[in-house]
Amino acid sequence: MKIICSDLEGVFVPEIWVNVAEKTGIEALKLTTREISDYDVLMTKRLEVLDKHGLKLKDITDIITTIEPLQGALETLNWIREHSQIIILSDTFEEFARPLMKKLNYPALLCHSLVVDSEGRIADYKLRQANQKKQAIKALKGLNYTVIAFGDSYNDTAMLKEADFGFFFRPPENVIKEFPQFEVTNTYSELKDKLTSLL
Amino acid sequence: MKIICSDLEGVFVPEIWVNVAEKTGIEALKLTTREISDYDVLMTKRLEVLDKHGLKLKDITDIITTIEPLQGALETLNWIREHSQIIILSDTFEEFARPLMKKLNYPALLCHSLVVDSEGRIADYKLRQANQKKQAIKALKGLNYTVIAFGDSYNDTAMLKEADFGFFFRPPENVIKEFPQFEVTNTYSELKDKLTSLL
Numbered sequence: 037m038k039i040i041c042s043d044l045e046g047v048f049v050p051e052i053w054v055n056v057a058e059k060t061g062i063e064a065l066k067l068t069t070r071e072i073s074d075y076d077v078l079m080t081k082r083l084e085v086l087d088k089h090g091l092k093l094k095d096i097t098d099i100i101t102t103i104e105p106l107q108g109a110l111e112t113l114n115w116i117r118e119h120s121q122i123i124i125l126s127d128t129f130e131e132f133a134r135p136l137m138k139k140l141n142y143p144a145l146l147c148h149s150l151v152v153d154s155e156g157r158i159a160d161y162k163l164r165q166a167n168q169k170k171q172a173i174k175a176l177k178g179l180n181y182t183v184i185a186f187g188d189s190y191n192d193t194a195m196l197k198e199a200d201f202g203f204f205f206r207p208p209e210n211v212i213k214e215f216p217q218f219e220v221t222n223t224y225s226e227l228k229d230k231l232t233s234l235l
Numbered sequence: 236m237k238i239i240c241s242d243l244e245g246v247f248v249p250e251i252w253v254n255v256a257e258k259t260g261i262e263a264l265k266l267t268t269r270e271i272s273d274y275d276v277l278m279t280k281r282l283e284v285l286d287k288h289g290l291k292l293k294d295i296t297d298i299i300t301t302i303e304p305l306q307g308a309l310e311t312l313n314w315i316r317e318h319s320q321i322i323i324l325s326d327t328f329e330e331f332a333r334p335l336m337k338k339l340n341y342p343a344l345l346c347h348s349l350v351v352d353s354e355g356r357i358a359d360y361k362l363r364q365a366n367q368k369k370q371a372i373k374a375l376k377g378l379n380y381t382v383i384a385f386g387d388s389y390n391d392t393a394m395l396k397e398a399d400f401g402f403f404f405r406p407p408e409n410v411i412k413e414f415p416q417f418e419v420t421n422t423y424s425e426l427k428d429k430l431t432s433l434l
Binding site: 037039114117118121122123130134138141142143144145146148149162164165168171172175176178179180181 | 236238313316317320321322329337340341342343344345347348361363364367370371374375377378379380
């Protein structure tokens with residue numbers, strides 16, 4: 037039996053932090069792993085910036101609620117769910133993802149979580165597991181599933197390697213160059229064709 | 236982080252085989268895991284009965300398409316999906332489940348599959364994995380999830396034991412007596428209260 041795993045941001049919804057930075061106008065939130073390569077340092081800085089601006093979880097989720105899934109994402113996801121099982125593997129936090137999951141009709145999502153204090157302030161974040169995407173693929177293979185996986189960036193490459201069939205969806209040029217072994221799909225139509233050939 | 240796993244038949248939809256038995260009028264198809272706890276013995280008997288009556292896959296899925304989820308099931312499942320992640324673990328087959336999954340808004344489902352011959356006859360069935368429900372719980376625990384599980388019958392007890400928090404939903408009397416260690420919920424309201432206390 038086959039099962040599909042996919043990334044979330046850049047695949048079905050826009051990059052969440054980029055949108056939060058744009059909508060709050062806070063420059064410091066535009067920093068990504070390109071500027072600060074250590075994810076822990078980056079996340080700690082992001083939380084400090086939120087504190088400095090007095091932004092609590094609800095302020096951020098209110099912003100995230102205004103983000104729409106990518107054009108065609110819902111239809112594509114609905115099509116996938118009619119034809120197979122899909123579990124979304126994301127390095128975002130469940131509290132941030134929730135408003136977007138609602139707009140995507142609640143597909144299954146495995147991700148991380150935030151630590152929120154009694155006043156609604158984001159006190160910390162909690163990565164559920166190191167290499168969680170890859171570990172999830174391994175677990176599904178252990179349940180005798182043949183796993184098809186797709187994503188758009190660096191943090192997806194370990195899961196694409198671990199999957200029985202892994203390929204990119206809308207990756208940036210530098211990622212394509214660094215990982216030439218993965219086939220590239222760029223439109224939802226190409227994605228559906230690729231999945232049809234694999235299911 | 237927490238995740239919920241649940242059974243399907245008897246929890247969100249009626250027992251599929253019981254419905255097929257009623258709608259075809261074939262008594263022998265009324266047996267379930269409530270009566271015969273060895274699933275292999277049960278399934279082999281069911282397929283023999285279908286063959287004897289000349290019933291093919293499409294005849295069965297046509298009947299399944301007429302089955303509705305249990306009263307309140309969709310609302311309960313929607314409520315769960317707004318509050319947590321849920322993966323349904325069922326010993327049914329994806330070919331049978333599909334029409335019901337559509338009516339339940341496509342929750343994630345891990346189950347088994349059928350072997351269908353070129354003439355549409357159900358030639359065999361393929362259990363994806365022995366003890367698949369228990370194995371799925373173990374896999375999710377391996378992904379650092381705290382697992383909450385509920386189901387109604389014998390084939391759920393191994394998953395309820397393996398889960399961090401396992402309890403029954405609408406179990407028959409004999410199952411309650413045999414497994415007194417599991418708390419019993421009987422209505423969706425009780426189920427939601429129980430989940431609320433665990434999430």
